[in-house]
Amino acid sequence: MKIGCPKEIKPQEFRVGLTPNAAQEAVGHGHQVIVETGAGLGAGFTDEDYQAAGATIIGTAQEIFAAADMIVKVKEPQPAERKMLREGQLLFTYLHLAPDPEQTHDLLASGCTAIAYETVTDDRGGLPLLAPMSEVAGRLAPQVGAWTLQKANGGRGVLMGGVPGVGPARVLVIGGGVVGTHAARVAAGMGAEVTVLDRSLNRLRYLDDVFGSSFRTGYSSAGLLAEHLAQADMVIGAVLVPGAAAPKLVKRADFASMKPGAALVDVAIDQGGCFETSRATTHADPVYEVDGIMHYCVANMPGAVARTSTIALGNATMPFMLALADKGWKKACADDPHLLNGLNVHAGQLTYDAVGKALGIDVVAPASVIA
């Protein structure tokens, strides 16, 4: 199979879909790998690194999209990339379709087959291709939140760990999954007083068992959420209902009871965000203010630490990428129901229920398109 890796074109996105190590594995499996010139530079990989791995360097994205059987990327295809996708071509990348009707319609119109990293599952109920980037974004969230809390950035002027004689920042994390756990660990490590709310009692039990007294846990009811919002210096939004648009848990009306200059970090923004007032921002202009509350809503946070993120993502995607290339997508999905769960679009039809529900589009059963 011919595997194509274009340079990412989303603003300030420095990750790349294939590492030289992944390219080398694919070449070792008998595949041809074509990489756009400069695609890896943001993550510290040169064209020569890819050539040494056996890949061919190509001058333009147009040539990659025209030649490749499978396109491997990081972020959802941008409008210019969507125009280059074609019937029968396989796209393997993050998609986040539920909050993005334009992208969904373009993918359907292209006739391509699209497998979304974020809905591939594993045996333990996890999302193995979302997890590495959730680990990164979770660990980044208190760091960017602490920056947002600084006075010059519009924040409340509160130091995460406080100092002797002055108490620490209060950090509320909504959603105790991968993002929430890593965010809580780092915020607690910075000395903040941290509470994590979740709707899963099993998850709260796990957090309590593993992290003991380093942060508190609570059941995410509207009443408890309101209590904690009023106290918080920083709120990290980390909820997920897989594939679906994020529930809007914090409303604009809640801001009246919050501290002026509090920082909201909406990591769930790639699924539409869990604060009513959230809209996606970029690394170039990450923060805006609504009613005195600062919002950080960057939808590709891991792009800020592109080298760490690219390697972490590549570690997770490689076996799936190789299965798709070795077997073709139909057999790879037939053999692995977890990979089949990643199928969102095929030949003009949606194949993922939560996306169809969010956008009001009919869905066909994924099993029916691999039969």
Ligand SMILES: NC(=O)C1=CN([C@@H]2O[C@H](COP(=O)(O)OP(=O)(O)OC[C@H]3O[C@@H](n4cnc5c(N)ncnc54)[C@H](O)[C@@H]3O)[C@@H](O)[C@H]2O)C=CC1
């Ligand atoms: N902005 C960015 O750059 C990035 C965003 N993300 C996003 O972060 C979000 C979280 O991802 P993960 O932590 O991997 O998901 P996860 O599935 O590990 O955790 C989500 C948690 O939310 C909880 N939850 C669901 N509804 C809730 C509610 N009403 N109240 C409280 N908790 C609730 C679930 O029980 C679960 O524990 C996703 O939208 C993901 O796409 C992930 C990586 C990067």
Ligand SMILES: CC(=O)C(=O)O
């Ligand atoms: C998960 C995601 O949206 C990202 O890594 O950019």
Ligand SMILES: [Mg+2]
């Ligand atoms: Mg997006």
